Amino acid sequence: MALGKLFQRPIMITILVVVSFFFFVNFMLYDRTNCHDRLTDAKREQETLFKHIQYLENKIKKYENANDVSEVKDTLLDPHATPFFPEYETKGSKNIEHPIPIVVITHNRTNYLQRTLESIYSHIDRDKFPVIISQDGTIEHTANFIKGWQEKENIIHIQNVGRTNPKWKTRSERAAYYYIAQHFRFALSYVFDYAKYNSVIFIEDDLEISPDFFSYFENLQIVLNNDPTVFCVSAWNDHGLKDRVKNPKALYRSDFFPGLGWMMNRDLWNELKEQWTIEVGYWDDWLREPERRKGRACIRPEISRTKTFGSIGSSSGQYFNSYLKPIVLNEKYIDWDKEDLSYLQKQNYDKIFMDLVDSAIVISNIKDIEKYEDKTLIMRYKNDKQRRELCKKFKIIQDEKAGIPRAS
Numbered sequence: 001m002a003l004g005k006l007f008q009r010p011i012m013i014t015i016l017v018v019v020s021f022f023f024f025v026n027f028m029l030y031d032r033t034n035c036h037d038r039l040t041d042a043k044r045e046q047e048t049l050f051k052h053i054q055y056l057e058n059k060i061k062k063y064e065n066a067n068d069v070s071e072v073k074d075t076l077l078d079p080h081a082t083p084f085f086p087e088y089e090t091k092g093s094k095n096i097e098h099p100i101p102i103v104v105i106t107h108n109r110t111n112y113l114q115r116t117l118e119s120i121y122s123h124i125d126r127d128k129f130p131v132i133i134s135q136d137g138t139i140e141h142t143a144n145f146i147k148g149w150q151e152k153e154n155i156i157h158i159q160n161v162g163r164t165n166p167k168w169k170t171r172s173e174r175a176a177y178y179y180i181a182q183h184f185r186f187a188l189s190y191v192f193d194y195a196k197y198n199s200v201i202f203i204e205d206d207l208e209i210s211p212d213f214f215s216y217f218e219n220l221q222i223v224l225n226n227d228p229t230v231f232c233v234s235a236w237n238d239h240g241l242k243d244r245v246k247n248p249k250a251l252y253r254s255d256f257f258p259g260l261g262w263m264m265n266r267d268l269w270n271e272l273k274e275q276w277t278i279e280v281g282y283w284d285d286w287l288r289e290p291e292r293r294k295g296r297a298c299i300r301p302e303i304s305r306t307k308t309f310g311s312i313g314s315s316s317g318q319y320f321n322s323y324l325k326p327i328v329l330n331e332k333y334i335d336w337d338k339e340d341l342s343y344l345q346k347q348n349y350d351k352i353f354m355d356l357v358d359s360a361i362v363i364s365n366i367k368d369i370e371k372y373e374d375k376t377l378i379m380r381y382k383n384d385k386q387r388r389e390l391c392k393k394f395k396i397i398q399d400e401k402a403g404i405p406r407a408s
Helices: 002-062 069-076 110-120 140-150 175-194 213-226 266-272 283-288 320-324 346-359 366-371 384-394
Strands: 102-106 131-136 155-160 199-204 207-209 230-234 251-254 262-265 297-301 306-308
Touching: 102 110, 102 175, 110 131, 110 140, 110 199, 110 207, 131 140, 131 175, 140 155, 155 175, 175 199, 175 266, 175 283, 199 207, 199 213, 213 230, 213 262, 213 297, 262 266
Parallel strands: 102 131, 102 199, 131 155, 230 297
Antiparallel strands: 199 262, 207 306, 230 262, 251 297
């Protein structure tokens, strides 16, 4: 027994040393494996921090005569104030009086972004439409992918590094929609407050565009800027299924904001930026609310100038197969510079629309449509339930936002 006790303690010590050594070796191996990644992340965060500090120092110098410099710092660090932007070069557009930037919103879907950029550069006029890729966050593989495109095209790359967690209204709300809204605000502030553009086109990284996409927006900008009853121009028709559209030149005033490739101007941003706080989620529905729309219309085409292929994303493919995938893309080039768009002015459009309604043929059964070719027809409904039933029969999306049915 005495001999057993004599050897018991050294054995236990030896076991502890071996176990400790085992954990130490595994920790060192794990640490060495991840060292490069952690060092890369640290360097990127350090560079971003230095840029923030440099930006603040430059701003503070401009306020050297202020009574209290700390007040200036507090203003600059306000999350509702204009966000931080590095000094991005904007060569290639200086000779154009009023270029229209196209902002591509992206996060981490580089395979989608590749397809979108290929579509853009198949049709773009590089002198008139500078391309800005706005990345939500600093994911390295996305940033490197964009750098690869910058080697062959004059692309401006900005990154939203200031995500803020909002106060949730309900437990079912998804954080992604609030982050997307913050990202859009960041990009809008860059375009209007920092880069001083007068208008902007937004598309997301899951859209392809039509051959006349840029001609369409370039000429519709005139309508947007000269008609105070128009608050945006969209490339999308929510009901633009193949057997529901016909005329590639037809445009409409709609009370519904469609999104999916759209243009707005500085005047609207000046209205919205004080309201567009970090508490805003579901940004497109927020724009559709009466407080923002103020009775104004959005111009949309009969045949869409964008097509979405984004079955994977924040909305988890909501409506994609049933309502989004079947929407057709216009394939015919229309030179919109040669088109008379004066009919879109409210006083002209309202008269044309009411004349069509007054002369339309009222039908009560969908089957009756086949009896009339190239005629304006009306089917009436008494309530929202009946409207939704009609939408089902026509196989078009049924929902409404802020009391406005889609495409109405």
